[in-house]
Amino acid sequence: MTEATARSGAADESTTEAAGTTGIPDRTADTGSASLPVPRPARAGRAETVRFAATHTLPAFVRGAFHLRPRVVAAQAALGQQGWSAATLRAMRARHGGAPVEVRGLSGPMLVLLDQADVRRFYELPVRTLAMDAPDKYKALSLLEPTGVICSHGDTREERRRVNDEVLAADRPVHPSCEEFRAVIAQEAPALIQGSELDFPLLRRTVARIVRRMVLGDAAAGDEELARWLLAIREESNWMRMRRRRAAAAEALYRKAAARVEEYAARAEPHTLTALARNHPAAQGPDAAALDAVGQAHHWLLALDAVGPIVARTLLLLAAHPAEQEALRAEVDGGGAELPRLRACVEETLRLFPVVPDLLRVTRAETEWSGVHYPAGTAVLVPALFHQRDPEHVPAAHQFVPARWLRPGAAQDIRMAPFSHGGGRCPGEHLGVLTASLLTAAVLRGHRVTGGRPAVDPCRPLPGLLASAGIRLTLAPR
Numbered sequence: 001m002t003e004a005t006a007r008s009g010a011a012d013e014s015t016t017e018a019a020g021t022t023g024i025p026d027r028t029a030d031t032g033s034a035s036l037p038v039p040r041p042a043r044a045g046r047a048e049t050v051r052f053a054a055t056h057t058l059p060a061f062v063r064g065a066f067h068l069r070p071r072v073v074a075a076q077a078a079l080g081q082q083g084w085s086a087a088t089l090r091a092m093r094a095r096h097g098g099a100p101v102e103v104r105g106l107s108g109p110m111l112v113l114l115d116q117a118d119v120r121r122f123y124e125l126p127v128r129t130l131a132m133d134a135p136d137k138y139k140a141l142s143l144l145e146p147t148g149v150i151c152s153h154g155d156t157r158e159e160r161r162r163v164n165d166e167v168l169a170a171d172r173p174v175h176p177s178c179e180e181f182r183a184v185i186a187q188e189a190p191a192l193i194q195g196s197e198l199d200f201p202l203l204r205r206t207v208a209r210i211v212r213r214m215v216l217g218d219a220a221a222g223d224e225e226l227a228r229w230l231l232a233i234r235e236e237s238n239w240m241r242m243r244r245r246r247a248a249a250a251e252a253l254y255r256k257a258a259a260r261v262e263e264y265a266a267r268a269e270p271h272t273l274t275a276l277a278r279n280h281p282a283a284q285g286p287d288a289a290a291l292d293a294v295g296q297a298h299h300w301l302l303a304l305d306a307v308g309p310i311v312a313r314t315l316l317l318l319a320a321h322p323a324e325q326e327a328l329r330a331e332v333d334g335g336g337a338e339l340p341r342l343r344a345c346v347e348e349t350l351r352l353f354p355v356v357p358d359l360l361r362v363t364r365a366e367t368e369w370s371g372v373h374y375p376a377g378t379a380v381l382v383p384a385l386f387h388q389r390d391p392e393h394v395p396a397a398h399q400f401v402p403a404r405w406l407r408p409g410a411a412q413d414i415r416m417a418p419f420s421h422g423g424g425r426c427p428g429e430h431l432g433v434l435t436a437s438l439l440t441a442a443v444l445r446g447h448r449v450t451g452g453r454p455a456v457d458p459c460r461p462l463p464g465l466l467a468s469a470g471i472r473l474t475l476a477p478r
């Protein structure tokens with residue numbers, strides 16, 4: 001029994017996804033039909049397993065899942081690590097005819113989905129069957145947000161997801177607190193455009209202030225101590241509880257940080273995310289303590305911090321594509337919040353350089369993939385970055401083409417999944433894109449981005465990784 005199934009008791013449930021199936025079929029057994037061969041699982045051989053580990057799993061682990069290690073990212077970017085990973089996945093797809101391939105993951109066997117039909121099914125299966133809290137993910141995330149929706153299952157998960165959906169206004173492109181958030185961005189953004197250069201450390205600090213104000217309120221804007229605590233927890237989460245003593249220390253630090261977040265939430269301005277969570281009806285009910293509506297803020301702080309790298313990469317790509325930058329002019333000067341063209345640029349940046357390059361789940365019931373049945377507790381991986389940069393399915397896969405996001409239905413196109421799809425789709429998608437777009441617009445309103453480092457050649461395929469920590473942009477007044 002895996003850790004995740006042990007926690008949920010899923011392996012004890014006799015539920016199966018396929019009606020009438022009561023157990024795992026013997027794949028070698030005679031089905032009684034000589035003409036119908038029983039599909040066999042595609043298993044990676046020893047050499048393939050080593051190659052997958054060396055080019056995909058280990059580099060991702062060393063990079064850090066929840067707190068990217070800047071030097072490792074820079075080294076992997078220089079070495080072209082994403083190219084190795086893509087080559088491995090392409091070879092696996094060719095060798096196994098597109099079937100899902102069973103490989104050895106960090107915690108045991110894992111099914112890697114390489115065919116679009118299987119990827120579609122991954123998104124279509126309900127989260128109760130294909131759960132978010134896969135063991136490897138849970139080990140890391142449970143340090144950062146033990147009561148977060150992504151770490152939860154069953155009815156508790158559904159309640160927490162409802163709170164997230166409503167507080168983050170998951171179904172609305174413009175968040176109800178947009179006016180207040182815009183005011184925060186307008187107050188903080190001038191720090192970015194003082195000189196003719198904008199480097200990433202300044203952008204990261206500015207975004208951190210904006211995020212604390214949006215989530216916890218103005219009183220938290222300068223709370224560097226809380227920032228240090230959260231950073232230490234994130235760094236430890238990368239070790240996935242392998243260092244037991246340090247994990248215990250991170251748990252203690254989480255309790256301190258959670259108490260600080262509660263203090264801010266109690267006096268936060270009504271438009272902030274923690275005030276909205278605190279005033280949510282579910283936070284007043286009998287199960288309020290177990291639900292921990294305010295505790296969801298730990299994920300919100302983590303996720304919104306990604307706005308810094310997203311803005312840095314978007315501006316760098318716009319510097320390399322001056323015509324795209326120019327085409328944003330009217331929209332940016334107009335001062336509205338919809339910003340459809342700029343949002344498309346942000347989404348395209350996320351397709352090329354996703355914040356979540358791998359989507360990992362665990363099955364809570366028997367499932368069937370390409371005719372083969374797998375037991376509950378199977379880890380399933382969609383290498384999302386590989387798929388959304390796959391030239392076999394995505395035109396101009398390695399080019400910056402924001403217009404693809406303006407086509408009707410683009411947000412539901414499963415070839416591209418920076419926010420995932422289906423029941424596990426990101427509830428903060430609109431808020432994240434809105435925040436990144438508003439901040440990018442604030443930089444572009446009085447300036448042009450004329451260049452930047454690292455150099456990006458618009459005529460060549462874009463690199464697989466773009467280390468944000470080293471990004472430096474050149475600004476010119478207009």
Ligand code: HEM
Binds near residue numbers: 168355359428
């Ligand atoms: C802007 C960049 C963002 C990207 C690219 C992004 C991407 C994603 C992805 C791919 C997932 C699914 C993860 C998985 O299957 O393991 C996810 C989940 C989630 N995201 Fe985001 N996200 C972003 C911003 C945000 C923001 C701003 C918030 C909240 C303030 C947020 C809150 C969440 C939550 C709560 C989940 C868990 C959903 C669940 O368990 O059902 N995200 N995000």
